[in-house]
Amino acid sequence: MIPVFLGVAILTYAVGNAAGSPLDLIRIGLRNPSPAVIEAMRHYYHLDRPVYERFLLWLWQLLQGNLGVSQSGRPVAQQIGAWALTTLELQVISLVLAVAIGVPVGVYSAQHQYSKSDYVITSTAIFGYSMPVFWLGIILIIVFSFTLGWLPSSGAHGLSFVWWGNPLLDHLAHLILPVTVLTYVDLATFVRLVRANMLEVLRQDYILAARSSGLSERTVTYRYALRNAISPVITIIGLSFGAALGGAPATETTFSWPGLGYAFAQAALNLDIPLVQGITVVITIMVLAANLIMDLMYAVLDPRVRID
């Protein structure tokens, strides 16, 4: 875990530096900075020290919670807090819904293989992970926001919280479209995966044995088959969460959802390197944390695997 984090930190810092020292970047922004300004900047960014010293300085500050100051002048750590919560809110809700809907649908699809509903479900799923997430968002916005006017098209809160009455419902209204889009795409992966695993497990002999010993179909499916089919799904859930966090920029830009992804896209376009580095580090930590949680759950659910 630690070497991985260090590796990512090195990569992020390296590319931030490859963009040129902060001085070059600022020179691109300002037209004719006076020598006094340049000297002050040079001292502030410790540019008189060699690269690896600067990297260690940055890392040390990072571990103390100081993520640097962005180009706009505000400290990065201050801005990231609110964004991180907003992004997490969207991603976690979508993931939970995707698993809650995807697993039963996948099981159903596996049980009724080759039936019409299985065909419909599988086609919808393949369609789901073939489309760019934000394109579906655009379509839904066109249909539901502009044509029908039922749902808001952007942001996490309306002006003066007008939608649907009170602030909570307003936030809920804003949540619906992004969550639908994200859930659908995640769902597609889970349905196919659960279906494939269940198909394989349902062919096993012990399922036949369980059925013939008189247990109800429901028990056989859920207590025996699903238990054994679920392990790869847990891994994929963890990976999906990491990928979703990484893919946040697109969804959040489409819906102007004020989260880490949106901030990252804007910061990268503006070459606001400290902000970019800060956000990358935070998202990497979230991804690593998600993977750790998944590993623990894996150990809980599968007795053959224990933490070593």
Place this chain on the structure above:
Amino acid sequence: MAGSAIVVFFLAVGLFGPYLAPYPARSYEALYAGEAGDPPSWKHPFGVEQSGIDVFSETIHGTRNDLYVGLAASILTTLLGVALGAVAGYYKGRIGEIVLGITQVFFVIPFLLLILLFARVFSILVFKGLGLTLIVLIIAFFGWSSVSFVVRGETLKIKEMEFVQASRSIGASSWRLLFRHIVPNILSPVIVITTLNIAGFILTEVVVSFLGFGDANTSTWGLILNEGFSYIRTRWWVCVFPGLACVFCVLGFNLMGDGLSDALNPRLRE
């Protein structure tokens, strides 16, 4: 089956389309004809953008560029992944562990974020003028780790098989073992992954261009989506049609990949 048909269709469009398209790439001719911002009509099947670019022609030109990115990135990723994965699987000792560690680091990296960062930095400040090839290289640089894991797993399995042991016992060198015996036998999952990666990388490219990090001079689907995004309320056709093209193209590759997976993996055959 259907996937291959779709893929062939898009390959044909990519290869021949740009010569048959009504308007050249990124041309603003429609603006001069006073047709900027027109909805779909017989003359402009997909409509015209605000700036005068014909969406239909743009979609056709974009097909070629997007296919280029998808195919090139996928092939490069596979080459890198196979090379490193085979090394990680074959050399058990220090080398194998180091390569495995590197693979793990690259696996955890938030894929899209660093692609965006690298694309922005390198296109502005370091390598100007590479255009889409830059995106291809960056995608391959970050995408090889998943291929590498699979290849490593397969290599570990094949390595213990009898024909490999036999070959080694008569004194075959490591290179010979790797290239003549191991690699040909791990091809089936690798082919499936490559095909599915084409789909994934086309999607990645669309996202990168949509957010504004791609090359602004080369027409791609993401670029049209980017330009049309501000106008979805009034000119919905700019975003909808190229998006549909992208969905079907990716769908084709996904279906083809699934078909290949079923065909090459007899255990899961239904």
